[in-house]
Amino acid sequence: MALTKDDLSGLFTAIVTPFTDDGSVDFDALRSLVRFQIDAGATGIVPIGGTGEYPALSRGERADIVRACVEAAAGAPVLPGVLATGFADAVDAGRDFIAAGASGVMTVTPYYAAGTQEGMRTYFRNYRDAVDAPVLAYEIPRRTGVALKAETIAALADDGSIIGMKCSSYDMPEFIETMKLAGDKLAVLSGEEPLFATHVALGACGGVLASATVYPRHWIEVFKLARDGKLDAAIAHQQRLDPVVKTIFLETNPGPLKYYMGLAGMRAGGVRLPLTDPTPETREALKAAFAGMTKAAAA
DSSP: OOOOGGGOOEEEEEOOOOBOTTSSBOHHHHHHHHHHHHHHTOSEEEOSSTTTTGGGSOHHHHHHHHHHHHHHHTTSOBOOEEOOSSHHHHHHHHHHHHHTTOSOEEEEOOOSSOOOHHHHHHHHHHHHHHHOSOEEEEEOHHHHSOOOOHHHHHHHHHHTSOSEEEEOOOOHHHHHHHHHHHTTTSEEEEOOGGGHHHHHHTTOOEEEESGGGTOHHHHHHHHHHHHTTOHHHHHHHHHTTHHHHHHHTSSSTTHHHHHHHHHTTOOOOOOOTTOOOOOHHHHHHHHHHHHHHHHHHHO
């Protein structure tokens, strides 16, 4: 049965791609990471995207990673990120992922050659037709330099081009307008940890969060509290992870996150170029954040 907007509720963890010491994909660690998320209660998995180092992976590696995630997820939705700059490459990736068993794809707004709002509407409509699978739009303006207007998102839902979107933006007025115009037409997923509880309180169906790689149960609890109208409690619970969230994004994701995972005893390995391992200063900040979380958990 095809994935629909009603299936997109709760936590979808944006997972890292673990590497071995020689830089190859660590499939054993990847499967363990997926199982950890599902066992914790995550609704689904988002591999390959920015947190999964899409640009640093070969086409074959990406498909193999999706296949391994689908196997480990045992029926839970797997929604790989597609970060290609060009339409043809994005279609190739989407078809590869669906052939590997993915439930759908999360495709970033076209960037570098940034289109108009109508151009992006046509892009996603044509993309959905070419891939012939459920599509979520991934909007992250600080990385792409382009944002979808609320009216465009509503039009994409009306076109049947997308069943949902990941909103990685701090533009709250535009988010509110999006919920007003399209909240009943598609599933909006928050992509920002600091705004997660607020996004859910305003109507988001869940989130796609990188820090959930280590703390899935924490974010599931934040979601439940916000969904149930307990926003103050949700924000208070969310803020307990503020030191972690701040430090894992001190440098380009996922370098600091992978280092933090190592502190937590999780196999992740390093990153591939052009990313590099965190600086000594960032490593010290990560150690301090981890020590603080460990102390709080023991209290």
